[in-house]
Amino acid sequence: MTSFLSILLPVMVSGRLSGLFRGPFSGLMSPGIGSAGLLSGVLVPGVPVGIAALGVVAVFGAMIGSFLNVCVCRWPAGESVVRPRSHCRGCQTPISWRDNIPVVSWLLLAGRCRSCSTPIPARYPAVELATALIWTGLMMHYGLGWRLLTAGIFFTILLGIAITDAAAYLIPDEFSLGGLALGLLLAFAPGGMTIRSAVTGAVLGFSLLYVTAAAGEKLLKKPAMGGGDIKMLAMVGAFLGPWGAVLSLFLGSLVGSIVFLPVSFRSRRPVPFGVFLAVGAVITELWGAGLMEWYRTDLLGF
């Protein structure tokens, strides 16, 4: 982990230099990012720099995904992610490093514990793969730089929330409040949003759902919305600013109504709103600016 960080971080910091990505991937990267072969001396010679960098980011993402697996298992149960070490839930045997390589170990072990053959759920490699794809996808969208780090952390947190909310209707404070702190901290990074915008977004996000929850409770005479959703939208606001919080809430409610209300109506399952708020936040992060521009010029006409 540390060795990958030591490669990635200097590149991220200097990612605004021009021309890091020449070669077959240059068309995929945002213009103006990168400089002559910063990575080429580090990684396999002869491999185009874009592909090598994507590989590094994919491995880094898979390792983040491996840690995310620990978080989504332990935080909802109120357990520490540091201690005890990862162990088999069947026989309690600690998992050695070679059985803990993201995706690869699960495939080599054919999805079973080495000591007791208890099945290891396919969710583990799936989350690792998903996180690797998120980070590589974001790199192709943003190139290397602070924006990739910020969006990567944001999307990883959103994935964690979507998993715990879908599985147990729970949004651990470590994701929402921990993410809120990270979002405010990352607002100090160059090229992103201002700290003022992050704070306003967090306050507005919290207030929007707090008021909605209070009004809903008055109308329905029962709790209408979990406190986890409220803290989550505060976190989303810290990453996306006030307009981003509003758009995420709107899109999340829209997608949630279309997808889940018919299901909820039949099975009487409550809506895991955090899942849809996460979807809304992802759309906003990637295409929010364009959506708002389209709304302003094409629909409102100014």
Ligand SMILES: [Zn+2]
């Ligand atoms: Zn076992």
